[in-house]
Amino acid sequence: xxxxxxxxxxxxxxxxxxxxxxxxxxxxxxxxxxNRARAMSALSDADRxxxxxxxxxxxxxxxxxxxxxRLAERVEARGGHVCWASDGEQVKRYITDxxxxxxxxxxxxxxxxxxxxIHLNEALEQAGIEVVxxxxxxxxxxxxxxxxxxxxxxxxxxxxxxxxxxxxxxxxMPPTTEVPPMIRTARQAxxxxxxxxxxxxSGVNFGVAxxxxxxxxENEGNARLTTTVPRIHVAIMGIERIVERLEDLGVLxxxxxxxxxxxxxxxxxxxxxxxxxxxxxxxxEEFHLVLLDNGRSQILGGQYAEALxxxxxxxxxxxxxxxxxxxxxxxxxxxxxPIGAILTPLLQPDLPDSHLLPHASSLCGACQEVCPVRIxxxxxxxxxxxxxxxxxxxxxxxxPAIQGYATMMNNPALYRVGGKFAHLGxxxxxxxxxxxxxxxxxxxWTRGRDFPxxxxxxxxxxxxxxxxxxxxx
Amino acid sequence: MSTPAxxxxxxxxxxxxxxxxxxxxxxxTVQILEHLGVAIHVPRGxxxxxxxxxxxxxxxxxxxxxxxxxxxxxxxxxxxxxxGSCAAMIRHLYAELFAHSPYARPAAELAARTYELTxxxxxxxxxxDIGAHYQGxxxxxxxxxxxxxxxxxxxxxxxxxxxxxAEIHPLPNCETCCGxxxxxxxxxxxxxxxxxxxxxxxVQATGADLLVTGDASCMTQIGGGxxxxxxxxxxxxxxxxxxxxxxxxxV
Numbered sequence: 021x022x023x024x025x026x027x028x029x030x031x032x033x034x035x036x037x038x039x040x041x042x043x044x045x046x047x048x049x050x051x052x053x054x055n056r057a058r059a060m061s062a063l064s065d066a067d068r069x070x071x072x073x074x075x076x077x078x079x080x081x082x083x084x085x086x087x088x089x090r091l092a093e094r095v096e097a098r099g100g101h102v103c104w105a106s107d108g109e110q111v112k113r114y115i116t117d118x119x120x121x122x123x124x125x126x127x128x129x130x131x132x133x134x135x136x137x138i139h140l141n142e143a144l145e146q147a148g149i150e151v152v153x154x155x156x157x158x159x160x161x162x163x164x165x166x167x168x169x170x171x172x173x174x175x176x177x178x179x180x181x182x183x184x185x186x187x188x189x190x191x192x193m194p195p196t197t198e199v200p201p202m203i204r205t206a207r208q209a210x211x212x213x214x215x216x217x218x219x220x221x222s223g224v225n226f227g228v229a230x231x232x233x234x235x236x237x238e239n240e241g242n243a244r245l246t247t248t249v250p251r252i253h254v255a256i257m258g259i260e261r262i263v264e265r266l267e268d269l270g271v272l273x274x275x276x277x278x279x280x281x282x283x284x285x286x287x288x289x290x291x292x293x294x295x296x297x298x299x300x301x302x303x304x305e306e307f308h309l310v311l312l313d314n315g316r317s318q319i320l321g322g323q324y325a326e327a328l329x330x331x332x333x334x335x336x337x338x339x340x341x342x343x344x345x346x347x348x349x350x351x352x353x354x355x356x357x358p359i360g361a362i363l364t365p366l367l368q369p370d371l372p373d374s375h376l377l378p379h380a381s382s383l384c385g386a387c388q389e390v391c392p393v394r395i396x397x398x399x400x401x402x403x404x405x406x407x408x409x410x411x412x413x414x415x416x417x418x419x420p421a422i423q424g425y426a427t428m429m430n431n432p433a434l435y436r437v438g439g440k441f442a443h444l445g446x447x448x449x450x451x452x453x454x455x456x457x458x459x460x461x462x463x464x465w466t467r468g469r470d471f472p473x474x475x476x477x478x479x480x481x482x483x484x485x486x487x488x489x490x491x492x493x
Numbered sequence: 494m495s496t497p498a499x500x501x502x503x504x505x506x507x508x509x510x511x512x513x514x515x516x517x518x519x520x521x522t523v524q525i526l527e528h529l530g531v532a533i534h535v536p537r538g539x540x541x542x543x544x545x546x547x548x549x550x551x552x553x554x555x556x557x558x559x560x561x562x563x564x565x566x567x568x569x570x571x572x573x574x575x576x577g578s579c580a581a582m583i584r585h586l587y588a589e590l591f592a593h594s595p596y597a598r599p600a601a602e603l604a605a606r607t608y609e610l611t612x613x614x615x616x617x618x619x620x621x622d623i624g625a626h627y628q629g630x631x632x633x634x635x636x637x638x639x640x641x642x643x644x645x646x647x648x649x650x651x652x653x654x655x656x657x658x659a660e661i662h663p664l665p666n667c668e669t670c671c672g673x674x675x676x677x678x679x680x681x682x683x684x685x686x687x688x689x690x691x692x693x694x695x696v697q698a699t700g701a702d703l704l705v706t707g708d709a710s711c712m713t714q715i716g717g718g719x720x721x722x723x724x725x726x727x728x729x730x731x732x733x734x735x736x737x738x739x740x741x742x743x744v
Contacts, residue, residue: 029683036683341670345687380681382674382688383548385641399589405550414550415680422546426554429509430561432538439513454720464679468686469717472514479512479519483535 028352028373028380035346044179045347052173052338055282056390063278073275074393076268077329084320087229087262088311094232098294100307107314108138114310115140115221115254116147122252122306124218126150128210129158130246131238132223133332134256134312136168137354137367140221152213154242156206163190169348169356171334172280177347210242220246220304224257225331226272227309230265233293234309237273237286244290253304255292259311260320260328266291272331275392279333315367323403327362329393336387336397342380351377358387358397365404375413378404417461439478446474502532503613504569506562508579509541510709518709521736522575522610525623528736529614536565544582547590548675559590563599571617572607575732577639577707580609585642609639610732611707615648622655625735631656632664632701633731634692634715636708640668649707649731656734662699666691673714689718696726703739704728 035041060066080087092102105111119127127149129135141162144151153162157175161168164186168174175183180197187193193205222243226235234255236243247253263272277283296303319328337343337357348356352371353364361377368374378401387397408414428438449455455471457463465471477485503526507519526533543559546552559582566572574580584607587600614620633653639645646668653661672678672688679685692715696704704719704726706712716728733739 032681032683036687341672341688341691342681342684345684345691379677380684382637382670382672382677382685384637384670384674386637386668386670389641399586402548402550402586402589405548406552407550409550409552418549419551422549422551422554426546426551426558429541429543429558432540435540442513456721461679464682465717467682468721469678469689469714470720471717472713474514475516477516479507479516480535482516482520483523484537 028350028376031350031352032346032380035350040179040182041177041347042345044177044182045344047179048173048176049338049344052281052334056279056335056338057282059278059282059284063274069271069275070392070394072271073331074329076263076271077331077393080262080264080268081260081320081325081328083264084259084262084317087264088227088259090229091227091232091262092309092311094230095294095307095309098232098307099297100232100294100309103308103310105310105312105314108140108312111135111138111256111310111312112140112143114308116143116149118252118254118308119144119147119149119219122218124149124252126152126213126217127219127221128152128154128213128217128246128250129221130154130223130243131158131236132221132256133168133171133354134223134258134314135221137258137314138312140256152210152217154210154213154246155238156203156240156242159206159210160186167349167354170337171332171355171357171359173334177349214245214249217246217250219252219254220248220250221254221256222247224255224261224309225276226269227257227262227311228264228266228269228291229262231291231293233266233291235269235273236290236292237277237288238290239281239283239287241288244288247290247292248302248304251304252306252308253292253295254308254310256310256312259313259316261331276331276333279335279390279392315369319366324362324366324400326395327359327366327400329395330359330363331393333392335390335392339386339390340381341384341386342382346380351380353377358401359395362397362400362404365408375404375408375411378402378408436478436480443474443476500532501530501571501618502534503571503573504534504536504566506539506542506566506572506574506579507535508574508576508709510713511575512540514713515709515730517738517740518575518730518732521730521732521738522573524736524738525610525614525732526573528623529618529620531618534569536569539565542579542582543590544579544586545675547582547586548677552590556590556594559587560596563587563591563596563603566603567599570606571613572603573610573613574607575610575707575730576709577609577636577643577645578710580607580612581638581642583607609643609645609707611648611652612639612643612645615651621651623652623735624657625652625655625737626657627659627703627734627737627739629658629703630660630662630699630701631703631705631734632662632696632699633667634664634671634696634704634706634711635668636706636711637668637670639707645707649705652731652735653705659734662701664699664701664704665695667695669695671711671714673710675710678714685714686718689714693718693722693724697724702726703734705731705734707731
């Protein structure tokens with residue numbers, strides 16, 4: 021069942037009742053969290069490195085226009101083509117037109133959240149073009165007919181057992197729960213696709229302005245095949261993913277790999293600067309760089325600009341106890357977890373329940389603690405909540421409740437009387453010193469938790485009595 | 494036990510939750526501070542820091558409540574709260590709430606003299622042993638806001654380490670949120686309960702008879718969960734332990 025048609029709370033409910041999902045998430049996030057912690061603590065200057073990474077990102081964003089123009093100029097000078105796309109429709113049109121004009125019938129893809137963001141695969145398939153994801157996780161969810169549930173581990177929600185069953189059904193593989201034979205089977209199936217593909221589509225981890233190059237990091241080597249075997253390579257890059265100089269990568273790649281998987285560096289780091297030059301044996305004949313805005317320039321310069329510093333490591337997802345409990349699909353958008361709860365309302369404001377996502381956080385701050393570029397995620401979530409309230413997006417009971425709270429807190433006499441009524445009410449509900457059932461809407465509290473019985477005397481009353489006695493005594 | 498040099502005076506802000514739900518935490522705080530020779534002042538009519546409305550996104554309402562709190566705490570010296578969460582609201586979020594407002598300066602000035610209780614005891618007074626006693630097995634849960642926005646945790650552990658006869662057992666995943674999060678516990682109650690389930694599993698793994706934390710809100714969440722599951726481990730605020738005021742209330 022696709023969870024995307026459901027309302028946020030239903031998606032959460034589905035996730036919380038999925039025991040297999042909970043097992044998969046527990047296993048995977050614990051491993052990621054542990055690996056990241058070990059990798060960061062092995063650095064003598066992790067804090068300084070993170071500060072540098074943040075400064076580099078801030079610097080790049082402050083000169084985004086200039087750096088993007090330089091990148092485009094240099095890519096073109098090296099024989100590449102650049103497409104400036106303000107939205108997903110433009111990208112889809114550009115790529116399908118390109119594919120049609122070049123007689124492309126088969127496409128291989130690797131590592132692109134940006135293409136997920138604009139639902140590129142659907143558009144290509146509608147145009148009659150075969151599209152195959154080549155990253156193992158992406159491939160698994162593609163044959164399962166699902167969407168990614170994690171920024172770097174798209175199939176994190178699946179157990180080995182489930183993947184084994186999928187491979188048995190779709191690839192005719194003998195039943196197994198062993199990972200190596202599954203990888204071998206997937207690799208064999210994918211090799212055929214690489215050989216017959218006319219076009220490779222990849223994402224971009226960083227665009228390097230001064231070099232006119234793009235950087236792709238990965239662990240499987242499929243991005244290398246995707247970007248070199250087919251005769252056309254199209255790279256899709258969110259416009260914010262830019263750095264000024266090649267040297268900047270020294271800092272960013274270190275914190276990215278460590279935060280994402282706990283590796284010092286990813287297994288493959290490819291720096292690509294255009295199509296194959298005359299006389300070069302490898303590489304595509306054509307290279308296209310798509311620069312995707314899709315709402316990003318609207319965020320720039322505003323109170324959420326910091327979210328554009330994100331380098332998509334996924335550490336905040338792994339560290340988030342909410343994500344650990346519900347997984348990525350419950351968020352409904354392309355980006356999940358704490359950073360997704362910020363990016364989705366900003367980039368996909370048309371999703372009917374995207375304003376609820378910033379509330380899917382206890383504001384514990386575990387996300388900010390692990391963010392390699394120190395994005396103040398809880399603060400941004402709070403701003404989005406305030407925006408939603410200003411836009412009138414809140415539960416009808418909330419406004420009178422909050423206004424009642426504010427009136428009471430601003431009026432000590434009312435506060436006292438309110439406290440007395442609460443105490444009286446609590447006395448009626450109390451059993452053996454605790455409350456097992458509160459009236460609506462507070463009954464949501466007592467579904468799984470007892471509530472304390474209210475005391476006969478508040479602290480203020482006790483204090484005033486004590487002060488009175490002191491003065492008179 | 495050492496006592497601080499010179500007479501000290503603080504303003505105590507017990508927070509609305511402690512005032513209404515857990516006066517014993519306030520009393521314990523008074524007892525600890527007075528025992529250490531600190532004179533206490535409680536401004537009349539002090540109610541709430543405004544965090545609930547702020548976290549819900551209702552900034553106008555929060556501004557009104559928090560603005561009043563700033564007025565009441567003007568010129569009141571050091572302010573101590575037995576809550577990392579409310580202290581973090583004042584220290585960290587008032588800057589955001591009052592940015593570009595007439596309260597910007599008094600808010601910053603208040604933030605600079607506001608302390609969470611254990612932070613005040615250890616970092617300001619320089620005391621880690623206040624002569625407390627508890628016979629039993631204690632485990633400590635880090636309350637998120639205190640931990641991540643104030644850097645509190647080390648202080649509480651130092652204080653607990655000096656509680657006589659207490660066996661301290663580290664809580665696995667002690668820095669993972671218990672799932673309270675203010676209105677989160679109601680608005681996202683199913684997720685909140687899932688987070689609580691994990692926390693309770695970890696608490697049970699320690700075999701502790703007392704779960705200690707620095708925030709009444711975590712105490713309500715974890716204590717409420719333990720009580721509902723009829724687990725005998727009790728959840729208590731660190732002030733109650735330090736003041737030898739742990740009793741046998743169920744939640």
